Amino acid sequence: MRSFSCRLCDSPLFFDNSLCVSCGTALGFSRGERDIVPVDPEGQYVDLAGLVWHVCVNLNLSGCTWLAAIEGEQCEACDLTRIRPAATDLVGMAQFPAAESAKRHLVVELDTLGFDITGLVFDMRSSSEAAGEDVVIGHADGVITIDLAETDDARRERIRQELGEPYRTLLGHLRHEVGHYLQSQLVTPADPDLLARCRELFGDETADYQAEIDRHYSQGPPSGWEDSYITTYATMHPFEDFAETFAHYLHISDTCETASAYGLGTVDVSAFSVFRDLVLAVWVPLSVALNQINRSMGKADVYPFVIPDPVLDKLDFVAGLARRG
Structure with a gap:
């Protein structure tokens, strides 16, 4: 991913920063500009076209730093998530932000490379005891399903060793599954060659x-x-x-x-x-x-x-x- 810096003080920023730790400026990610931009005390940012953008409503729920077109609503990245844990599933909700962060990273790199993911959605499912659900990671018909338990480093490492895998990360899962989706969209009988x-x-x-x-x-x-x-x-x-x-x-x-x-x-x-x-x-x-x-x-x-x-x-x-x- 590209590097980012604060537009006010030029200090380096990380992709998920919602605040510049050097000058205290509140921040948001603009998908249109593919950049981290300053937001005012009301949580707004006005782009070069004069459009007003707002801090995503899920900032405190999932750590989402993206900007939304409508005040009090969620952003385009959050719109991609079709299913998330129930509010009563404390384990699942604690795991949810890490999965959403990885998804936002994926979306930015696909945007950068020029891939259209219109029609793709994500089911961020919890396999916690409270959820009582067996979750299988995979892709089917434009839906990528992620087991939020994969955010647990110790559990993921144990599975990696059991399966003899050289590499296993949540971002890796997302990159693999989006490959299935894009193959289904781009490699079809419509282009026989x-x-x-x-x-x-x-x-x-x-x-x-x-x-x-x-x-x-x-x-x-x-x-x-x-x-x-x-x-x-x-x-x-x-x-x-x-x-x-x-x-x-x-x-x-x-x-x-x-x-x-x-x-x-x-x-x-x-x-x-x-x-x-x-x-x-x-x-x-x-x-x-x-x-x-x-x-x-x-x-x-x-x-x-x-x-x-x-x-x-x-x-x-x-x-x-x-x-x-």
Whole structure:
């Protein structure tokens, strides 16, 4: 993500800041300007077109810092959430802000890359004892379902280890599931050439999904999977290969943008028209450096993956969809 600074005192800001800690100015995020802007004591901001924007009504509920078009109403990011925990579910409501923060991050990066998510909604469901619900993370028909228990670091790490996953984060879940959504919207029989190229890279998505799941969990990934896939989960089904690849496209794009914004890279990321070239020239050396920095702090690698040549082709394909979305 890009860097932000206070328009009044020029101090650095974080994406979720609602207040500048240096000068005390109240803040809000303008989706239209893709920037953090100052709001007045009434919680209002007037843009260059003279339109008045208001602090989102969910600021204190979910920590939402976005601006809404109507006073006392919620913003466009909050409008995307179709289901949230009941007010009586104290555990679920305590987990809700972290999930909403990750969702807002996702929306901004999709906006930046040029993807249209009109029609997409999120069900932020609680699997707490109070909710009494088993929640399965996934995407179906434009609805992304998230289990709010994934905001619990200890629980998420335990599951990551049990499943043998190298990486598991809430933002990662969202990036994966939005890949499913965008594939359903952008790679369709309406463009037979695009669909054919997708099948050439990822396989035939009409393969029986349940049968492939059963095969994956009974037999594991095929021998030599690391030569053609980014993760073992990607080997399960062409849909999952696409979604995993799309998630890594977002991992790489966002981290490269952040590194560039904070002076950690010496190469202009906007200079690359081919995503493969960005990966090889910027991401590979950057991820190695970031992994080494983490190891210097006794932490696990930031990016514990190796990108084989066929995955570079897949990344190129999903990156090209930004011009269509």
